[in-house]
Every structure is written in C-alpha cells, then in structure tokens.
Amino acid sequence: MGRVFSQSERLTDAMRSVFVELLVHGPMSRAEVARRLALSPSALTKVTKPFIETGYLREQLTGEGPSTVGRPSQPLQVDASRMSFVGIKLTADELYAVRTDLAATIQEETQRTLIDHDIDNVLGQIAQTVADLTEEDRPLSAVGISLAGTATPSDPVVHTSPFLGWSQLPLARLVEEAVAVPTVLDNDVRALTAVQQWFGEGVGHSSFALITVGAGIGCGMVIGDRLVTGRSGATGLVGHLAIDDRGPMCEQGHRGCARAYASSPAIRRSVATALDRPELTFDDCLAMARDETRDGHPVARRVLDEAGTALGQIVATVANITGPELVILSGEAVHMYEVCADAFQTALARHTHWTSTPVPVVVKPFAFNEWARGAAVTALQHLLLHR
Amino acid sequence: MGRVFSQSERLTDAMRSVFVELLVHGPMSRAEVARRLALSPSALTKVTKPFIETGYLREQLTGEGPSTVGRPSQPLQVDASRMSFVGIKLTADELYAVRTDLAATIQEETQRTLIDHDIDNVLGQIAQTVADLTEEDRPLSAVGISLAGTATPSDPVVHTSPFLGWSQLPLARLVEEAVAVPTVLDNDVRALTAVQQWFGEGVGHSSFALITVGAGIGCGMVIGDRLVTGRSGATGLVGHLAIDDRGPMCEQGHRGCARAYASSPAIRRSVATALDRPELTFDDCLAMARDETRDGHPVARRVLDEAGTALGQIVATVANITGPELVILSGEAVHMYEVCADAFQTALARHTHWTSTPVPVVVKPFAFNEWARGAAVTALQHLLLHR
DNA sequence: GTAAGTTCGTTCACTGTGTCAAGTAAATGA
DNA sequence: TCATTTACTTGACACAGTGAACGAACTTAC
Numbered sequence: 001m002g003r004v005f006s007q008s009e010r011l012t013d014a015m016r017s018v019f020v021e022l023l024v025h026g027p028m029s030r031a032e033v034a035r036r037l038a039l040s041p042s043a044l045t046k047v048t049k050p051f052i053e054t055g056y057l058r059e060q061l062t063g064e065g066p067s068t069v070g071r072p073s074q075p076l077q078v079d080a081s082r083m084s085f086v087g088i089k090l091t092a093d094e095l096y097a098v099r100t101d102l103a104a105t106i107q108e109e110t111q112r113t114l115i116d117h118d119i120d121n122v123l124g125q126i127a128q129t130v131a132d133l134t135e136e137d138r139p140l141s142a143v144g145i146s147l148a149g150t151a152t153p154s155d156p157v158v159h160t161s162p163f164l165g166w167s168q169l170p171l172a173r174l175v176e177e178a179v180a181v182p183t184v185l186d187n188d189v190r191a192l193t194a195v196q197q198w199f200g201e202g203v204g205h206s207s208f209a210l211i212t213v214g215a216g217i218g219c220g221m222v223i224g225d226r227l228v229t230g231r232s233g234a235t236g237l238v239g240h241l242a243i244d245d246r247g248p249m250c251e252q253g254h255r256g257c258a259r260a261y262a263s264s265p266a267i268r269r270s271v272a273t274a275l276d277r278p279e280l281t282f283d284d285c286l287a288m289a290r291d292e293t294r295d296g297h298p299v300a301r302r303v304l305d306e307a308g309t310a311l312g313q314i315v316a317t318v319a320n321i322t323g324p325e326l327v328i329l330s331g332e333a334v335h336m337y338e339v340c341a342d343a344f345q346t347a348l349a350r351h352t353h354w355t356s357t358p359v360p361v362v363v364k365p366f367a368f369n370e371w372a373r374g375a376a377v378t379a380l381q382h383l384l385l386h387r
Numbered sequence: 388m389g390r391v392f393s394q395s396e397r398l399t400d401a402m403r404s405v406f407v408e409l410l411v412h413g414p415m416s417r418a419e420v421a422r423r424l425a426l427s428p429s430a431l432t433k434v435t436k437p438f439i440e441t442g443y444l445r446e447q448l449t450g451e452g453p454s455t456v457g458r459p460s461q462p463l464q465v466d467a468s469r470m471s472f473v474g475i476k477l478t479a480d481e482l483y484a485v486r487t488d489l490a491a492t493i494q495e496e497t498q499r500t501l502i503d504h505d506i507d508n509v510l511g512q513i514a515q516t517v518a519d520l521t522e523e524d525r526p527l528s529a530v531g532i533s534l535a536g537t538a539t540p541s542d543p544v545v546h547t548s549p550f551l552g553w554s555q556l557p558l559a560r561l562v563e564e565a566v567a568v569p570t571v572l573d574n575d576v577r578a579l580t581a582v583q584q585w586f587g588e589g590v591g592h593s594s595f596a597l598i599t600v601g602a603g604i605g606c607g608m609v610i611g612d613r614l615v616t617g618r619s620g621a622t623g624l625v626g627h628l629a630i631d632d633r634g635p636m637c638e639q640g641h642r643g644c645a646r647a648y649a650s651s652p653a654i655r656r657s658v659a660t661a662l663d664r665p666e667l668t669f670d671d672c673l674a675m676a677r678d679e680t681r682d683g684h685p686v687a688r689r690v691l692d693e694a695g696t697a698l699g700q701i702v703a704t705v706a707n708i709t710g711p712e713l714v715i716l717s718g719e720a721v722h723m724y725e726v727c728a729d730a731f732q733t734a735l736a737r738h739t740h741w742t743s744t745p746v747p748v749v750v751k752p753f754a755f756n757e758w759a760r761g762a763a764v765t766a767l768q769h770l771l772l773h774r
Numbered sequence: 775g776t777a778a779g780t781t782c783g784t785t786c787a788c789t790g791t792g793t794c795a796a797g798t799a800a801a802t803g804a
Numbered sequence: 805t806c807a808t809t810t811a812c813t814t815g816a817c818a819c820a821g822t823g824a825a826c827g828a829a830c831t832t833a834c
Contacts (some may be wrong), residue, residue: 012820031782040822047785047821056735070781071829151743207617219708226611230594237707237740242700245631250739313629320624321606321708323617353624355537356638419809427793432813434792457810458800649775 004054005083005141011387014039018047019056020384022078022196023102027060028074048076056082056282078102083141085383086133086181087186088126088374090114090147092163095125098372099133099140104199104380108133109369116166119174127178142184144379145175145373146191148216149162150233153382156185159232184382187233191374193220194227194381201328201362209324211238211315212331214366217259219318237244239263241317243310261310282333289339308340312347318353319359330364337363391441391472392528398774402434406443407771410489410586414447414553416460433539435463438711443469447739465489470528472770473568474763475518477501477534479550482512485759486527491586491767495520498757500589504552506561514565528568530570532562533578533758535603535618540769543572546619571769574620578761579717580607580616581768588715588749596711598625598702599718601753604646606705609761625705627652630697648697651720657690669720676726695727706746707739717751724750 004011011019014037021033028036030044032049037046051057060075080103089096098109099343112129126145134140149161156172172185186194193210196202202210206225212218219236221228228235239259240252243282247256248270264282271285272278280288288300295301315327329337337344345358352358391398398406401424408420415423417431426434427631438444447462467490475578476483499516502508503732513532521527543559545551553573559572573581580597585590589597593612606623608615615622616641623656626646634643635657648654651669675687682688702714716724724731733744739745 005739007586014821029782041783042823043787043821051451067831068781069779071783071832073782221709223610224613228610228709231746232743233710234740234743235708235710236712237743240738240740241704241707317628317704318708320628321705322608322615323616323620323622323624327601351627351629353621353627354623356619356621359618401792416811428812429794429814430792454802455810456808457804458812460811 004050004056005383010256012047014043015047015051016384018044019051019078021156021320022057022076023383023384024203027075027283029075031073039378052076055079056370077213080105083380084128084138085142085144085376085379087144087246087372087374087379088129089191089371089375090122090145090164095122095129096369096372097133097370098376099135100373100380102380104195104373104377106369106373110374119166119169122164123178125173126175130179130181140179140181141332142379142383143175143179143181144191144375144377144382145171145183145185146188146375146378147185147186151185151187152190152229152233153184153186153378153386154229155233156183182379182383184379186375186378188371188374189218189220189236190227190229191366191378192218192223192370193374193375195370195377196328196330196364197222197227198377198381201326201364205325207320207322208326209236209315209318209332211311211318213262213311213329213334213336214264214332217311217314218331219314221318221322223322223324238314238318241249241314241315247306258314259308262307262314264336267303267307267333267336271300274299274303282336286336287338303384304336304340305343307336308343309347311340312344312349313351315344315359315361316348316351322325324359327348327359327361328364329361330366330370332368333364334363334366390578391437391443392770399434401430402438403750405431405434406438406465409444409463410481410733410771411590414462414464416462418460420463439463442466443487447524453594467492468555471522471525472529472531472763472766473517473527474531474533474578474759474761474766475516476578476758476762477509477532477551482509482516483756483759484516485518485756485763486522487760487763487767489767491582491760491764493756493760496759502729506553506556510561511564517566517568525617527566527568528569529766529770530562530566530712531578531762531764532558532570532572533575533762533765534572535575538572538574539577539620540571540573540765540773541616542620543570545572550680570730571766573762573765575758575761576605576607576623577614577616578765579605579757580761582610582757582761583717583751584609584614584714585764585768588713588751592712594709594711595713595715596623596705596709597715597717598698600698600716600721600723601651601719604698604701606701606719608705608709608711610709610711625701628704630700634693645697645701649701651723654690654694654720654723658687660685661690669723671728673723691723691727692730694723695730696734698727699731699736700710700738701730702746702748703735703737703738707743711746714746714748715751716748717753717757719755721750721753742759 017041019282034041034044040208058078058079060077078125083102085100093114095112099107158171159167159170160167172183176183196210202208217239219238241258244256248260249255250257250260268282270278285300288297289304348358398405404424421428421431444463445466447464467488470489472487474485480501482499486494545553545556545558547554559570563570583597589595594610604626606625631643635647637647639646652709655669659667672687675684676691735745745755
C-alpha cells in the first residue's frame with residue numbers, strides 16, 4: 001500500500017505513461033489506453049494493478065454510456081485526492097499560494113504580503129504558507145514556485161531577479177530544506193503553459209503557444225509535446241517585439257514596442273494621459289472603449305484598437321515562426337480581448353504568412369490564482385515525469 | 388552479413404542510438420558512447436558486435452592520442468561508404484541532385500533543366516537522375532526530395548506548389564514507385580537544417596535556428612534535439628516579418644517586409660532602381676557596397692546596411708521567441724554578411740530582449756549543392772531514425 | 775431464448791534487451 | 805616488478821512487455 005509513488009519503487013516507462021495518459025485524458029478504459037500508447041492489452045492489466053491496489057486509480061461504475069457491441073469497457077480514473085501540491089507565485093510584494101490535488105483542482109488558497117525581500121524572511125513566509133496549506137493527515141507530494149525570470153526546473157536558481165533584488169540564489173534548494181518537501185522552481189509563464197498542456201485548452205495538441213497579457217506580455221510554448229525551455233530559460237520574450245517605430249515608448253526606450261501598446265498599464269497610461277485623467281483604471285478604459293452610446297470613447301477606442309492590432313501581430317509572428325496548432329490567449333488582462341477582437345483578428349490575418357491560414361485562437365478567462373496553480377502543476381509534472 | 392539494416396531485422400533503440408551517436412559525434416570509444424547514452428559497458432559490446440561483423444562500424448587503429456592512464460580506448464568509426472543516398476532539390480525550372488555517403492559527403496552531383504512541369508515528365512527526369520547517380524555494385528539506401536512548400540516526411544504530399552503548379556500530389560509515393568527505393572519528401576529549409584543538426588554547426592547543440600538568405604528568407608529550427616515541424620509543415624515563415632511600415636514593398640504588398648529588405652533579388656533591385664542601372668547583378672551590388680576607396684558606394688552601402696539591419700532583427704526575433712543556443716546564418720546569399728556585419732550586429736543587439744545576451748551567430752558559407760545535400764540527409768535521418 | 779458475434783480484460787509462458795558481477799586486457803607510474 | 809587505472813568481454817540473470825489462449829459481458833440475428 002502506498003508504495004507505487006514512493007521514492008524507493010521506481011516507475012517503469014509504461015506505468016508512468018499510462019498514469020499520465022489517464023490523468024490528462026480523463027477516464028478511459030484499459031483497451032483505449034493500450035491503443036493510444038501502442039501497448040498490448042496484457043500490459044495494461046499488469047501496469048494498472050498496482051495503481052488500483054494502492055488507490056491511485058479507481059475502476060469507475062460502468063457508465064450508462066451509449067450501448068455498443070461487445071463487453072462494456074471498464075473506465076479507469078485517477079483518484080485526484082491521493083496527492084496534494086502547493087504552488088506559490090512570487091511577485092515583488094506579494095506571495096500567492098494554492099493547494100491543489102492531482103487533477104490541479106484548487107483546494108485552498110492564500111495570499112501574503114511580503115515583509116521585505118530579505119531571503120530569510122521570504123523563506124520564512126514561504127514555509128509558513130506551506131504549513132498553513134498542508135492538511136494534517138495528507139502530506140504534500142511536492143511544492144512548486146514560480147516567478148518572472150529565467151529559472152527552470154533543471155537550473156533551479158534565481159540568477160537575477162530585478163524586482164526581488166536577488167542574484168544567484170538557489171531558491172528551490174533553500175525552500176526544499178525549509179519545508180522538507182521536494183520543491184521545483186520555474187518561470188511563471190512556463191508554469192501557466194504547463195497548466196494548459198495537461199489540464200486546459202492545450203490537451204490533445206502536440207504543439208501550442210500561450211500568450212499572456214497583463215502587466216507585461218508573455219509567451220510559453222509546447223512543441224512536439226514538450227514544454228520549450230530555451231537557452232538559459234529564455235523563451236517567449238515577445239514583450240518588446242517591435243510593432244512599429246513611431247508608436248508609444250516602453251521603459252526600455254523602444255518606440256512602438258509591444259508592451260507599450262498592449263500591456264494593461266500601458267493601455268491605462270495612454271488613455272489617462274491623453275485625457276489628463278490620472279485616476280482612470282484599466283477597467284475604466286475598457287468600459288470607455290466599449291461604451292455603446294457613442295460607439296466607444298474615441299481615445300479609449302483608438303488605444304484599444306492599437307492594442308488589439310499589436311496583439312494580433314504578436315500572435316501572428318509567434319505562429320509564423322513556430323507553427324503551433326493553437327494559440328491560447330490568457331493573462332490578467334485577457335478580458336480586454338472582447339473590446340479589441342476586431343482589430344486583433346484583422347492584424348492576425350494581415351501578418352499571417354500568406355501561404356498559411358491564421359492559427360486558431362482560443363481566449364481563456366483568467367483568475368488571479370492561476371499563477372499559483374501553474375506553480376503547482378509544474379511541481380506535479382516534475383514529480384510524475386522526472387522521478 | 389548485411390542483415391543489420393535489412394528491413395527484416397529491426398534495430399533496437401540502443402543499437403539505433405549508438406549508431407547515430409557514432410555517426411554524428413565522430414569516432415569514439417565504446418566506453419565514451421556508454422557514458423553519453425547512459426548505457427552499461429556490456430551493452431556496448433553486445434550492440435556493437437553485429438555492426439562490426441557487417442562492416443558498418445570499424446575499429447580504428449589505436450590513435451596516437453595523448454597517453455592516459457589505463458588501457459587505451461579503441462575508437463569506433465562508422466564506415467560511411469557502406470550506404471549511399473541520393474538527394475534532389477526541385478525548383479521551378481531546375482533539378483539539382485547529389486549522391487552522398489553515410490556521412491553526408493557528396494560523391495557525385497548533377498543538374499538537369501526541367502522540360503516542363505508535367506508530372507510524368509518530372510518523374511521521368513527524377514528516375515533518370517537517380518539511375519545516373521547510382522553505382523553499379525552499390526544499391527541506394529534511400530532517396531530524398533526537397534522543395535519549397537509545406538511537405539513533411541510524415542505527410543509526403545505536395546499540397547500546393549505555386550511555382551510547380553501541382554496540388555495534392557503524393558510525390559514521395561510516386562517517386563518511390565518509379566525508382567524502387569524508399570523515398571522521403573521534405574521542405575527544403577528543414578532539409579538544410581537537418582544537415583546542420585547532424586553534420587554541421589548544430590552538432591552538440593540541443594537547440595538552434597538556421598536562417599537562410601537567398602531568393603527568399605527561410606528559417607529552420609531544432610528544439611530539444613528535434614527538428615521542428617509545425618502545423619501542416621508551416622514553420623519558420625520569417626520571410627514576411629514586418630520590419631517597419633515605411634520601407635520597400637514585397638510582391639505581397641507588404642511595406643517594410645523582411646524579404647523586401649534582405650533577399651538577394653530585393654537588394655539587387657533596390658540598387659539597380661535607385662541608380663537606373665538594370666544590368667547590375669547582386670554581386671555587383673556587394674562589390675559596390677564594399678568598395679574601399681570611397682567607403683562604399685552610398686546607394687549600395689545604404690541598401691546593404693538596411694538589409695543587415697533587417698536580418699539582425701529577424702534573428703533577434705526568432706531568438707527572443709524560441710531561445711536557441713545558436714543561430715546559423717546560411718543560404719545562397721550569405722556572403723553578403725561580411726558587407727553588412729556591423730548593421731547586423733547592431734540590430735541584433737538592439738532587438739535582443741534586454742534580459743538576455745545576444746544569441747551566438749555563426750556564418751556558414753553556402754555551396755549551390757547544399758540544397759540537394761539537405762535532401763539526402765533528410766533521407767538518411769529518416770532511414771536511421773524511423774525504420 | 776439460444777447461438778453467434780464482438781469487444782474487454784486476465785492469465786501465463788516466453789522473448790529479448792539490457793544490467794550486474796566477475797574477469798581479462800593493456801596501458802601508466804612507482 | 806607490481807599496484808593502479810581504464811577499457812572491454814563474458815555469461816548468468818532480471819524483468820518489462822508480448823502473444824496466445826481463455827473467460828467475461830454485452831449486442832444482434834434468427
């Protein structure tokens with residue numbers, strides 16, 4: 001009992017892939033799994049047995065499915081409650097955390113304001129958060145931490161974090177020592193991409209790109225069923241893509257830079273400045289652009305059209321270069337999409353290479369705890385794939 | 388004898404990976420291969436034996452290497468002459484072909500002008516070319532065909548070829564029937580990328596991008612040791628990347644388009660038009676820009692600076708998005724690099740995301756038969772990996 | 775209501791790939 | 805000379821996954 005995922009017992013390739021297949025592609029009969037993974041039926045009996053004995057897999061009550069010929073199948077389902085993960089997203093001044101089960105469903109969440117950026121204090125706050133989220137009788141399987149920057153699970157060191165003021169900090173190891181649970185560190189956008197890959201819109205696609213809009217613009221990619229991790233963790237750096245050379249300017253002094261057009265602070269600033277109304281919020285701007293009575297306020301309308309155009313060009317550029325099956329649009333500010341959909345689609349079509357059809361785009365609503373959930377999924381993936 | 392690569396005997400994973408390791412990473416001792424592939428030493432004795440017996444691997448005379456402690460190693464080398472491949476590159480009016488050995492060394496080459504685009508005639512010319520290149524006593528192992536477009540080895544159909552006027556043509560199957568040798572079809576840029584991956588600058592890198600300049604601008608990518616094949620074969624479409632919105636125009640009506648700045652016909656046209664000298668060739672333009680006596684002809688100088696700037700921006704964009712370890716610059720017109728290196732490097736640095744360092748760039752001189760060689764390597768890779 | 779057909783899942787003997795442990799080979803260095 | 809180091813080989817063995825035969829549980833045809 002309980003020895004299947006213990007560190008002593010090593011999973012075979014077949015066991016791992018069968019379990020992941022069932023976790024990601026929902027309840028499925030042994031026969032179905034065997035077909036999808038090109039395994040023999042007998043292998044499935046053998047491989048699933050220990051999982052069922054230890055409770056990680058359960059045989060579903062035979063569903064009242066559409067009756068077919070032959071013996072009805074016996075769907076297998078992962079018991080998501082058998083494991084818990086904590087995911088933590090670090091920002092400059094906050095710490096967002098969630099506890100999820102094996103299916104990445106959020107069970108509990110917290111938030112904490114960082115006292116300061118002193119490492120020991122942050123470690124203390126992380127340890128406290130993990131302790132608070134851990135249930136009495138159910139030990140954590142792994143902890144995931146995500147932040148902006150170039151960390152990767154294989155090089156779990158914060159090399160330089162401008163906003164936290166750290167450099168060369170082996171954060172994963174320090175947290176692991178503090179909480180005594182295996183800990184994985186990864187870039188925040190890549191963590192979000194992992195969520196989409198296993199539990200979101202990316203399921204069933206061997207390649208897709210995730211574009212996030214919010215305080216900045218991010219991009220994560222899955223190519224050939226694998227999450228892309230570039231040279232020293234640097235991938236998807238679309239935030240400063242040159243849209244034109246006359247537009248608004250970003251903090252780095254780039255004229256017509258993507259984030260100067262399409263990030264939520266830039267949008268807010270453009271409208272507020274043009275109207276000399278510094279109190280306007282981002283959502284105010286969206287409301288003004290949406291305003292039906294006069295076809296939208298002209299300033300907000302223009303700014304959002306330009307934002308949509310920039311986003312469309314970003315998506316087209318990423319799609320032209322990497323050729324994903326799908327692009328997922330998400331992030332704290334995705335709800336701006338409905339206000340600039342026309343401009344977006346026009347720009348997407350315009351910048352898509354003429355020999356291709358525009359890539360399918362899915363808009364994925366964003367909840368504020370998705371970042372932390374991403375960290376949890378990173379931990380989960382790491383545990384299931386690399387242990 | 389000779390049964391190792393016969394279609395009846397299937398290679399095990401270990402055999403395949405050992406053979407490819409030795410082919411790609413040069414002569415190596417068994418012990419070294421074992422370490423690199425995480426296999427046991429005994430596995431290497433066992434796996435190597437049939438290859439040596441059949442002559443695909445040879446034990447090298449113990450090299451006079453720097454003497455070390457312990458028993459000297461016995462380097463193993465692939466006998467490249469044991470297999471032959473024919474690679475064919477199709478363009479609108481020519482057919483370029485080479486025969487290579489297992490190490491992708493060109494043994495013989497031909498060129499043929501296409502009579503017309505009638506499929507039977509083209510098939511006839513291909514069959515004749517293959518027959519001409521085949522040696523009496525050494526049968527071909529595979530034939531590779533490459534052309535511009537969206538074909539891939541897994542979907543070996545020419546869906547639409549604007550310049551050849553074909554659509555939905557199962558070219559690989561037809562050629563295979565005509566020449567009675569396994570045939571692989573792939574996109575031309577991806578084929579070139581395959582050459583770099585196994586026999587060029589990409590060796591030893593798990594990710595890199597290849598940017599080609601010539602009649603157009605192409606881009607092939609290896610990510611996580613795998614050649615990227617996008618949605619229906621469409622990847623690396625950087626030719627129409629928007630550089631600015633005021634520059635020269637391409638055939639698709641894009642202002643400031645990458646190929647309107649940096650393709651060799653566009654460069655030639657810009658200089659020729661500005662000077663009203665239609666007879667100027669591309670190489671004339673390079674010579675004028677290089678002209679030491681007056682720091683280069685001002686028109687040619689300016690056009691090439693702008694071309695270099697565009698190229699730098701393309702490379703930076705690709706690198707920002709996919710994060711390759713290396714970028715290889717090649718194509719029929721790469722020799723223009725030396726004339727615009729400064730502008731290129733400036734633009735590369737300028738457009739590289741500020742959190743990264745510019746990606747290392749290698750310039751790879753190009754011979755006209757590299758395209759056909761690429762086709763041969765595609766066939767070779769397919770034979771070794773997917774059989 | 776029975777038989778035939780179909781698909782799902784299990785059992786058990788077996789194949790075959792790669793490992794482990796032990797031993798041999800060939801050099802250096804003291 | 806002998807210890808030490810590294811390379812390679814050999815043969816017994818472990819064990820993951822397969823194949824074939826079989827039992828289970830349903831639908832459909834007559």
